[in-house]
Amino acid sequence: MHNAFLKKNGRIHIIAGKLKGKKIFIKNSLNIRPTTNRIRETLFNWLSVYIKNARCLDCFAGSGSLGIEAVSRDAKFVTLLEIEKKTVLSLKDNIKRLNISNLEIIHTNTLDWLKKNKRPYDIIFIDPPYNQKLVDRTLFLLEKEKWMKKKSLIYIEKEKNNSFVISKNWTLYKKKTTNSIACYLYFFNM
Numbered sequence: 001m002h003n004a005f006l007k008k009n010g011r012i013h014i015i016a017g018k019l020k021g022k023k024i025f026i027k028n029s030l031n032i033r034p035t036t037n038r039i040r041e042t043l044f045n046w047l048s049v050y051i052k053n054a055r056c057l058d059c060f061a062g063s064g065s066l067g068i069e070a071v072s073r074d075a076k077f078v079t080l081l082e083i084e085k086k087t088v089l090s091l092k093d094n095i096k097r098l099n100i101s102n103l104e105i106i107h108t109n110t111l112d113w114l115k116k117n118k119r120p121y122d123i124i125f126i127d128p129p130y131n132q133k134l135v136d137r138t139l140f141l142l143e144k145e146k147w148m149k150k151k152s153l154i155y156i157e158k159e160k161n162n163s164f165v166i167s168k169n170w171t172l173y174k175k176k177t178t179n180s181i182a183c184y185l186y187f188f189n190m
Helices: 001-006 037-046 065-072 087-097 133-143
Strands: 011-013 023-025 053-059 077-082 103-107 121-126 148-159 170-177 183-188
Touching: 023 087, 037 065, 037 170, 037 183, 053 065, 065 077, 065 087, 065 103, 065 121, 077 087, 087 103, 121 133, 133 148
Parallel strands: 053 077, 053 121, 077 103, 121 148
Antiparallel strands: 011 023, 148 183, 170 183
């Protein structure tokens, strides 16, 4: 896991928006892999014309950096899904400290939660724990249970060498790879 980041830093800086420069604190004991500042900056540059007033879903919240960055950049509402109780408690502490009111944290198994159809989201983040083959199952449920509408955006971050299956209903908008990860942003076309 990438706990070297946490041992060195223990915090993530919000890059831009109304919370720019504020910190998300992460306890070293949490087994999470935050999205790096460089990747987060690239992603939100991609999303810059779409994020304002968007409803966002972060399927595997971890540090909460994607959802909190979205709120900072004027997303209307963000839902964070997280299975680990200690991580949920850390998220709640950060949200309270940052005084964010348009964000909900749900302590749940993402795959179970996605089986219950609710209102579709404008932007969905999929950055699951690596080596658990969660991307394919998440994509399948998002489409099957109608969590998206036409032109919803889906961001996928995964380990570089693992593939996933994307339906014909998705169009690749942007892609970036580093030495170890690959990031994709798709439009949903249905």
